[in-house]
Amino acid sequence: xxxxxxxxxxxxxxxxxxxxxxxxxxxxxxxxxxxxxxxxxxxxxxxxxxxxxxxxxxxxxxxxxxxxxxxxxxxxxxxxxxxxxxxxxxxxxxxxxxxxxxxxxxxxxxxxxxxxxxxxxxxxxxxxxxxxxxxxxxxxxxxxxxxxxxxxxxxxxxxxxxxxxxxxxxxxxxxxxxxxxxxxxxxxxxxxxxxxxxxxxxxxxxxxxxxxxxxxxxxxxxxxxxxxxxxxxxxxxxxxxxxxxxxxxxxxxxxxxxxxxxxxxxx
Amino acid sequence: xxxxxxxxxxxxxxxxxxxxxxxxxxxxxxxxxxxxxxxxxxxxxxxxxxxxxxxxxxxxxxxxxxxxxxxxxxxxxxxxxxxxxxxxxxxxxxxxxxxxxxxxxxxxxxxxxxxxxxxxxxxxxxxxxxxxxxxxxxxxxxxxxxxxxxxxxxxxxxxxxxxxxxxxxxxxxxxxxxxxxxxxxxxxxxxxxxxxxxxxxxxxxxxxxxxxxxxxxxxxxxxxxxxxxxxxxxxxxxxxxxxxxxxxxxxxxxxxxxxxxxxxxxxxxxxxxxxxxxxxxxxxxxxxxxxxxxxxxxxxxxxxxxxxxxxx
Numbered sequence: 001x002x003x004x005x006x007x008x009x010x011x012x013x014x015x016x017x018x019x020x021x022x023x024x025x026x027x028x029x030x031x032x033x034x035x036x037x038x039x040x041x042x043x044x045x046x047x048x049x050x051x052x053x054x055x056x057x058x059x060x061x062x063x064x065x066x067x068x069x070x071x072x073x074x075x076x077x078x079x080x081x082x083x084x085x086x087x088x089x090x091x092x093x094x095x096x097x098x099x100x101x102x103x104x105x106x107x108x109x110x111x112x113x114x115x116x117x118x119x120x121x122x123x124x125x126x127x128x129x130x131x132x133x134x135x136x137x138x139x140x141x142x143x144x145x146x147x148x149x150x151x152x153x154x155x156x157x158x159x160x161x162x163x164x165x166x167x168x169x170x171x172x173x174x175x176x177x178x179x180x181x182x183x184x185x186x187x188x189x190x191x192x193x194x195x196x197x198x199x200x201x202x203x204x205x206x207x208x209x210x211x212x213x214x215x216x217x218x219x220x221x222x223x224x225x226x227x228x229x230x231x232x233x234x235x236x237x238x239x240x241x242x243x244x245x246x247x248x249x250x251x252x253x254x255x256x257x258x259x260x261x262x263x264x265x266x267x
Numbered sequence: 268x269x270x271x272x273x274x275x276x277x278x279x280x281x282x283x284x285x286x287x288x289x290x291x292x293x294x295x296x297x298x299x300x301x302x303x304x305x306x307x308x309x310x311x312x313x314x315x316x317x318x319x320x321x322x323x324x325x326x327x328x329x330x331x332x333x334x335x336x337x338x339x340x341x342x343x344x345x346x347x348x349x350x351x352x353x354x355x356x357x358x359x360x361x362x363x364x365x366x367x368x369x370x371x372x373x374x375x376x377x378x379x380x381x382x383x384x385x386x387x388x389x390x391x392x393x394x395x396x397x398x399x400x401x402x403x404x405x406x407x408x409x410x411x412x413x414x415x416x417x418x419x420x421x422x423x424x425x426x427x428x429x430x431x432x433x434x435x436x437x438x439x440x441x442x443x444x445x446x447x448x449x450x451x452x453x454x455x456x457x458x459x460x461x462x463x464x465x466x467x468x469x470x471x472x473x474x475x476x477x478x479x480x481x482x483x484x485x486x487x488x489x490x491x492x493x494x495x496x497x498x499x500x501x502x503x504x505x506x507x508x509x510x511x512x513x514x515x516x517x518x519x520x521x522x523x524x525x526x527x528x529x530x531x532x533x534x535x536x537x538x539x540x541x542x543x544x545x546x547x548x549x550x551x552x553x554x555x556x557x558x559x560x561x562x563x564x565x566x567x568x569x570x571x572x573x574x575x576x577x578x579x
Contacts, residue, residue, distance in 0.1 A: 023359075100354045
């Protein structure tokens with residue numbers, strides 16, 4: 001038997017990770033019209049309609065920020081979150097249903113490598129779409145280019161995309177059928193996103209809904225991200241960051257445990 | 268030298284179905300080994316356990332001495348599996364598919380071997396075609412290529428020739444034989460028993476989660492009388508009357524161990540001036556052996572069944 005240019009165990013893990021990440025990126029890049037251009041257009045439509053209808057009627061942050069400007073970070077973050085979730089979950093469920101997940105299960109890829117590659121691939125998609133939405137909306141609110149705290153915005157974008165990518169991975173592992181995945185998306189991810197303050201400041205809500213919003217983890221991602229733009233937020237950004245980071249950690253551990261046990265993947 | 272595959276007491280139950288009921292099996296390095304059995308016998312479950320796709324309820328499985336659970340990295344690196352189902356990733360071309368599979372095994376610069384694989388699998392002209400554009404037989408060959416990208420010392424082929432036409436089947440087997448000559452251990456499941464008979468040095472027959480026969484192909488074939496002679500003649504030579512297995516009027520059925528015995532029968536017929544009206548010979552093939560073993564193990568207590576023979 002001849003041996004070919006194989007690397008050591010450490011190099012093999014690196015190569016395995018790099019390859020799976022490359023595969024995940026190539027997967028959405030090959031259909032980028034659907035995976036990048038379409039969500040950017042959707043966010044743009046939201047901006048056009050909501051800003052047109054609500055600009056003169058809604059006051060946010062005591063009038064310190066125009067509604068259209070307020071809306072942009074919400075839409076950017078929503079695009080980041082939804083596309084991170086969509087990428088990881090659809091990649092997993094498609095591979096499971098078509099059976100080609102076997103190509104990933106047969107090689108010596110560790111749970112950490114699988115987790116890292118799927119999540120990072122999904123984060124890249126989410127962040128690319130988010131940047132696309134931001135770039136397009138700058139045409140409407142050019143002043144937004146001067147972020148008050150860019151590092152805060154980046155931290156929330158990264159953690160938010162990691163959380164939704166991990167949720168997508170978990171949903172993809174859990175679901176056996178497309179409609180189960182759609183249920184996860186429509187009955188959990190969508191309501192949590194829409195009720196997180198993408199389109200409004202929670203201070204405009206009745207007290208009951210304000211309290212309830214504090215139990216929505218997505219609220220802290222959006223609020224913290226918006227702080228990065230305006231230096232204004234509904235709750236202190238440090239608290240949001242701690243909660244979001246904790247959620248990212250807990251979900252990562254849950255996903256890693258599932259992968260290590262082979263739950264729903266190795267029967 | 269570690270065995271290519273070592274399986275000890277492997278059992279697996281799916282709900283109420285005992286897919287594997289305690290399998291012991293050893294395949295030495297360099298063997299061309301056949302795993303035969305009807306659908307539902309447990310062949311694919313056994314292969315899935317070796318590949319780490321399924322977990323055993325109990326028992327141990329090792330590939331080249333590496334436990335498939337505790338030392339899964341080494342075990343999987345040593346194993347190449349051609350799955351039974353025709354699966355593919357529709358996003359990629361043939362070459363991308365093979366490159367990606369190489370990368371999963373830690374091989375970054377594998378194009379020379381990928382080109383060789385494409386050549387042997389007659390896919391060179393399709394290297395840049397999308398997987399979706401390939402015929403079923405071509406997709407099957409890409410699966411073979413994917414299993415071989417990391418040059419695994421142990422190769423498992425689960426029904427690899429289903430849907431592949433005769434000509435390509437021959438060239439595929441030529442390639443697999445070459446790999447076997449080069450030292451790779453081959454484990455094959457197939458429904459084409461003539462393929463198993465022609466290729467495999469040793470065969471395990473499975474039924475209902477158990478191994479009901481395990482022997483060299485030659486021994487399995489000779490386990491039942493090697494040849495059956497169907498002779499139409501007025502009578503048998505005196506010396507051969509004791510060999511009569513069955514008689515239907517003037518048609519005598521005789522069991523022969525070897526072709527050599529045929530000469531003796533013909534001489535005896537000549538010596539006693541018995542005219543041969545008709546004579547036909549039927550050899551034992553693996554299909555007959557398979558059917559008899561499967562039938563035998565269904566009705567007889569396993570310990571007494573002709574099939575339940577310990578490993579040779």
